[in-house]
Amino acid sequence: MxxxxxxxxxxxxxxxxxxxxxxxxxxxxxxxxxxxxxxxxxxxxxxxxxxxxxxxxxxxxxxxxxxxxxxxxxxxxxxxxxxxxxxxxxFFDIVQIEKFYASFHPGWKKEYYFELMKKLNVSEKQKISKMSCGQRSQVALGLLLAxxxxxxxxxxxxxxxxxxxxxxxxxxxxxxxxxxxxxxxxxxxxxxxxxxxxxxxxxxxxxxxxxxxxxxxLMSRFKRYRFEDKGAFKSGTDFYNTETIMGKTETYSFLPEKEAIIQIREKLPVNYEIINESLSLEDIFIGLTGKY
Amino acid sequence: MIKAFFYKEWIKTRKYFALVVIIGLILEAYMFLKLGRSFRFAGYEHLWDVVINKNQFLFSYLKYYPFWAGLILGILQFLPEISNFRIKLSLHLPLKETRIIFYMLSYGVISLVILFVLLSGILFLGASHFFAKEIVSNYLLTTLPWFFSGLCGYFLFAFCAFEPVWKRKLVNICLSAFLLYFFFITDFPAAYEKLSSIIILCIIPLIGITMVYYSIYRFKIGVQASYR
Known part of the structure; x- marks a missing residue:
């Protein structure tokens, strides 16, 4: 590609x-x-x-x-x-800014911009400086789409x-x-x-x-594993950001579920219960980069 | 596209710049009213003596006005561009960066030249009413460096404003103050009439323009831009 x-x-x-x-x-x-x-x-x-x-x-x-x-x-x-x-x-209002940008782009699609502006319920003469952050974001988006x-x-x-x-x-x-x-x-x-x-x-x-x-x-393969091992688990290269808080450990891995559980068990002295979870992208991000 | 740039700069500056123009006109009106009054009360002979034998310049009120006009226009035009690094929006427009800056500066130069020509014209007509041709041309020559200082103040503000590093900004301000000093060395009538003086007066704004491009270049390559 x-x-x-x-x-x-x-x-x-x-x-x-x-x-x-x-x-x-x-x-x-x-x-x-x-x-x-x-x-x-x-x-x-x-x-x-x-x-x-x-x-x-x-x-x-x-x-x-x-x-x-x-x-x-x-x-x-x-x-x-x-x-x-x-x-x-x-310093522009919503009509002036459209007029300004339209001069630079031959394929300008003003209908995209004004469609978004209608949703804002603001006067055509409203200055961008007087708009809320949300309204400004729509002006910026409308200009990009146009x-x-x-x-x-x-x-x-x-x-x-x-x-x-x-x-x-x-x-x-x-x-x-x-x-x-x-x-x-x-x-x-x-x-x-x-x-x-x-x-x-x-x-x-x-x-x-x-x-x-x-x-x-990423969302289908990256999982979190939790178990109460009192800090006995030592993570290897296949595990990310292993962290133990008050005896409860959590670690993350790309390994297939079964393999990850086998590897964790091998490193634990006792057969603790291991909970594995699918994650949101935010959890994945934290799992990969750590909390700190 | 130049029209679009002028439109943007016009929207940005129109109200305050109109105020600057009005102040300039009021200033000139005041000078001529005062001059007329002096002629009436002190008499032509006395004023001619002051002007010719004592070499006094009667329009000194105008001395710093062009500089302030240039500086204010620079502030109005470039402060919104540097706050939040909005200049990135302008530099991202589908034109060469050098051309973008050229268009922005052109607006300022054209506006200031129109204003200064207008004020010089009024000065010429008003002074011609009271004085001989030689004195009027001397007066215009005396105000010339002040009008140049307006253009220069405009460029040098842009030079300082676009500089991305604060310490360097301070150096630029000092350098600008030094260059501007040349325009205000004296207000002795026609003190700058020598060709060499006029050349220096023309060179300084050119240095100013070059330095604006230099600051923009430094901004563009992100010199020490850890703050953005």
Missing amino acids: QAIIECKNLTHYYGKRCIYENLNFSLPKGKITGLLGKNGTGKTTTINILNGFLKPYSGDCYIFGEPSYSLSPKTKERIGLLLEGHIQYP QDPELLILDDFSMGLDPGYRRLFIDYLKEFVKAENKSVFITSHIIQDMELLIDDCLILDYGKVLLHKPTKE
Whole structure:
């Protein structure tokens, strides 16, 4: 499958602090890929590098085959960008901002924008600066949909949104991607939302890519196991983030259920009861990256 | 597309910039009212003596106005762009970044030039009513560096505003203050009439433009951008 975004040996530092080293990943066309990671793992750094707002210390990053730090106007036209916090021009009202952006995009679909604006119940003369965070998010989304780009890059789309606006955002995004050749690269702090949306999951840990897998595969294979062993269990390479709190242990693994249970039993002195659980994406994220 | 950029900048600045224009007009009206009053009370002979023998410049009220006009326009235009790094939205538009900046700056330059030509025109017509041609041209030459300082203040504000590193921003502010000093060395009539002075006056705004591009370049490559 054709890669729409490709990062090769990406390394970045802020001063002496290493954000990541030799990061490699590529994103296929036509998928929604979620970039997950704890605070400070480099999600926004990655988004900035992808949009050419940050030159990496070393390595290459390509979007539609072009180096991300020097995207041509034609390529920029194919990319829709949502900045963290749904940032837009606050001095415009909802009609003025549409008029402004429409001049830059030949395939502008204003009906998409105004359909969303009708739902907001705000006056045409209302300034964006006077809108709530939720309303601003809809303005930003409407503009992105009207641009009709091939690739959407969304930095923390759920920031500051109540559940209703988050769901509205997700519903519209899903419809957008259903159209041919649309791809989305998205980050969010609220991982529950991502579960409803993303096809692929790219998880960053401090300094590296921890995992890049289809969300379905992750949700069907990654399990949590709990047992009361008073801390006797010592995890091996197949188990993630084993933690014992007040004599109760929990660990996570990609191993098939039976095999995982056999391995756990082998390491326990007594035949404790082992409970295995299917997990939400948020639990999977915590299982892979740890709570701290 | 340039129309769209001008539209954006116009929406951003129109109300406050209109206020700046009105203040400029009021300032000139006040200067001429005061001048007329002085002519009536002190007499032509006395004022001619003050102007010709004592080399006093009668429009000094105008001295810092162009600088403030340029600075205020810069603030109105670029502060919304730097707050929340909104400039990223502009730089992401499907145009070359250099062109995007050029369009934004063009709006400011055109607005300021229109304002300054208007004020200079009024100054020319008003002064021609009271003084001989030579004095009027001397007066225009005296105000020229002040009008240049307006353009320069505008560019230098952008230069400082877009700089991504705070320490460097302070250095830029000091450098800008130093460059702006050249426009206000003296208000002796036609002190800047020498060609070399005029060349320096033209070079400083050019340095200003170049430095805006430099700051944008530094912003674009994310120099020490750990805060964003």
